[in-house]
Amino acid sequence: MDPRTALVLEPLRWLLKAIETEGRDPYKVIVLEQVPAVLPLWDVYARLLRSGEGRLRGVKYEAEFWELKTEQYGVPQTRTRAVLVARRPGEGAIAPLSPTHLPFQLHRAKRGAAQHDMLPTDPGSGPKDAWVSMGRALDAASKVEGSPVDVSRFRENGEMKFFVVSNYGSGGDPKNRGRRHSYEPAFTVTGKISRNKVYKSLEDYEAGKHDRFTIPESGVLQTFPHNFPWSGKDQAQQVGNAVPPRLGMHVLSRALRGDAPSDTELAAATSWPTVSPTTTEELRVLGCGDQSRCPNTSHAVKRPGRKSAP
Structure with missing residues (x-):
């Protein structure tokens, strides 16, 4: 019943307009991203694009869609998204993305001690790395010269140690706030991330002494560069509404080139260049x-x- 639901049909209107407008070429590549609830509609989109029927006037696309989990692509948070990729024929079928990291078990009761020990491994140690933790991502960003990320307040005896209490309830109970430790990926970064409470210890939790993630830290959890130039109002909403850049690189690389981004490309995306x-x-x-x-x-x-x- 949400009137905004119709907005997911807007891209279809644009691509039809491109086909119907004289002197204009159809879009060569289409990439759409939304919450998983849109997957049934992505199925309709894909079948329509493959058919070329009706107002598509015989213009066909290769089209595929997937449900992707961000932590499986090196993003230090759990976030599930629906992605559709379509492109004009001639470059072969669109192969699914290949995860680079292992999935994270969302349900704490099912994680067990093994997942606590599943710290990130070296790239050459196996087919996939473990998921990237909040602590690892923030620690790496804080060590860059001139970085606005300073996580010294979360260290204890030189060790990164904190836990986050979500602003959202779980299991239908608004009072049942989830927790994530520094050695785990973050909760889904939303526009309300500034409301999450960060505690250095259980003693601080019991005393009601909490901290918050800053905008640069929240951006790092989305895989934005540590020095990304956030500006304007409601920056937390800007951070939360964005597609994690690292996931975006994997999707766009597959859509435009048919392969995965290289390690060099991914490494270069961790710092925002100086722009005049x-x-x-x-x-x-x-x-x-x-x-x-x-x-x-x-x-x-x-x-x-x-x-x-x-």
Whole structure:
């Protein structure tokens, strides 16, 4: 009954418009991402795109869709998403993505002691690495020179040690808040991540003494670079609404090249490059390159010592 549900049909309207508009080529590649509840609709999308029938006017696509778990692609959080990939014929069938990491058991009672010991392994130790923990991801980001990520407050005797209490209830009980330890992946990063409570010890928990993840730390749990230039209002919502970049690299690499991103490419994505103001303005022009152009107050960037436009 949510009126926003119809928004998942908008991409279909766009691709039909591209086909029906004279002088315009159909989209070569289509990539869609949503929550798993959309999978039945992705099935309809895929069958329609493969058929080329009706308003598709004979334009056919190779199309596949999957349910993907982010921790199986090196993202230090558990997050399940539905992804659809379609592209024009000629480059062969679209092969499914190959997980690079092991899955994480969501139900604590089923994890057992073994999963506590399932710390990340070296790349050459087996076909897949273990999932990446919050502690490992934040610790690595904090060691980069000039990083805004500082997790020294979570260390005890040199060891990263904390646990997170979710803002959300589990099992239908709003009072039953889930917990994750630093040696486990984070909960799904949402726009409410700033409400999660982080405790260094059980004593702090009993005393009601908690911390919060900062925006750069929340971004790292989404696999954004430690120095990503977040700006504007409600940055926690920006972080939570985003597709984890590392997962995005795997999906787009498969859709555009038919293979997985290399280790070098993944490593290069951990740091945001320095971009000059001139380049920023040029990119804005490209992004607003339609006939209407973007208004002067859009895409405002908040810089030190300068008020951003509304």
